[in-house]
Amino acid sequence: MEHHSSSHVPRIKVLIADDNPFVREGLRIILSTYDEFDVAATVGDGKEAVEYCRHHEVDVALLDVRMPNMNGVEATKLLCEQTKTKPLILTTFDDDEYILDAIQYGAKGYFLKNTDPERIREAIKAVYHGQVVMQEIVMDKIKSNLKEETEAAPKIDKSLFTERELDIMALIAKGLSNKEIAKQLFLSEGTVANYITSILDKTGLQHRTQIAVYYLTGKVG
Known part of the structure; x- marks a missing residue:
């Protein structure tokens, strides 16, 4: 396959914030080898990150x-x-206890620091294009952390939702995909997606991972 220069494609501007100079520099070098990224800055803490992105x-x-x-x-x-x-x-x-909060606050995903550079590259591109990236290994860890809580009654205001929406939220919280939920509730995937849209509208959340966290903790961020 022929590779055309992607100079006409706008480069994705990336900021790296890590207090470990080794990680920071390592990521900068890795990302700089890909021509679709432009590492705008590297900073050492969240305050500098916010400050930089505001300007x-x-x-x-x-x-x-x-x-x-x-x-x-x-x-x-x-x-x-x-x-x-x-x-x-x-x-x-x-x-992991922080990750839940980060998702609630609007993080578009997360991955482990020792992730293969190609996966980091894909994750950044996916997030840039509006997707949410959750590495399965981290998702599994969150799920096992929440297992104990799942046994307890959900902490949400049930009166906001229909019975069917509550069923779907419970299954999302167990980590089921739309396809699996559809199968279990004898619905079409399209119908499940519509219910999820309705739940997102009612809660002001942005994606299904946030629904799971909300269902289990009662927190919308």
Whole structure:
């Protein structure tokens, strides 16, 4: 297959925020090898990240969870409120309690720091194009963390939703795909998608992962 130069395609402006200079620099070097990215800046904490994105155009911000002055979760919240930048969380395995908050605040996904560069590249591109990227391994960890809570009654205001919507939310919280939900409830996938749209409208949430967290914690961010 012939590779044409992608100079006419606008490059995705990326900001990297991590308090570890090794990780920061490593990511910068990796992303700079791909011609679809333009690393706009590298910063050491969430505060600098928000400050930079408020004054410069940044498409996607890679945010470490734990940083001094302002962590990646707080930075996610502010970036979503004050800028058009899409936050993508960089995480290690022991950050899962923060990940839930980050998703609630509008993070567009997350991946582990030791992820293969090609997957990081795909994740940034997907987020840039409006998708939500959740690495399965992290999703599974969240699900197992929430398993205990799932047994308890959901913490949401049930009066807001129809019986059918509550059924669907419960299944999303168990990690089922639309296809699996459709099969279990004898509905078409289109109908399930319509219910999910209705749930998102009622809650003001943006995607199904947020529905799962909301159903289990009662928090909308």
